[in-house]
Amino acid sequence: MKFEEKYPKAFVGQRLNVNEDTITKMEEMKDCEACNEPTEYFSTSFMAYICSEQCLRKLWTSYRVAISIKPPERKREKSRNFQARPIIGRG
């Protein structure tokens, strides 16, 4: 069911709990992440516009598939106070 049918009285900024997710009604309409239909509802779990419970479930399914396929991602420690040290005193 579309969120706009399920929560016809939701106001902008209202947080709504949908299963384990929180969605918020936004001022602006944007395309749903899953089906590309315009919607005012925004999932704070995915940081994406989402129009219905079905679409939210789709995102969860593709998310779970994605994390089960991908090898664990190692973040490169580029930014972590890396300091080049001159090599002194060798040889």
Ligand SMILES: [Zn+2]
């Ligand atoms: Zn949708």
